[in-house]
Amino acid sequence: MDRNALCTLYHGYLDCLNRQDWAVLGRFVHPEVRHNGRALGLAGYLAMLEGDFRAIPDLVFRIELLLADPPQVASRLAFDCTPVGELFGLAVNGRRVRFAENVFYAYRDGLIHDVRSVIDTGAIAAQL
Helix, strand or coil: CCHHHHHHHHHHHHHHHHHCCHHHHHHCEEEEEEECCEECHHHHHHHHHHHHHHHCCCCCCEEEEEEEECCEEEEEEEEEECCCCEECCEECCCCCEEEEEEEEEEEECCEEEEEEEEECHHHHHHHC
């Protein structure tokens, strides 16, 4: 897969997340997906995402920076949201926060197989 095709696929993945169209998640995520070194599988990955949307009902994934070097994608995602309770161990409780996530994806067979994510929790803490 070339760089442009990989970027298009990644945009489709984020669109799936933003629409919470869980029926098509398997078109983007490998059945044996791993997240930060933990084997989750597609069902575990879906459960993680559903939990994210329960904690942050207005969650929207916005690309701030995107780099692709097939079969890998690196992205900086920007969030501007109002989590309903505790988030990453911080009592946000409905306050608006802005933060970023730096995330690296490795693709296998055209699907996201490995996700490495670092969330800027310091930015959230500074706003509280």
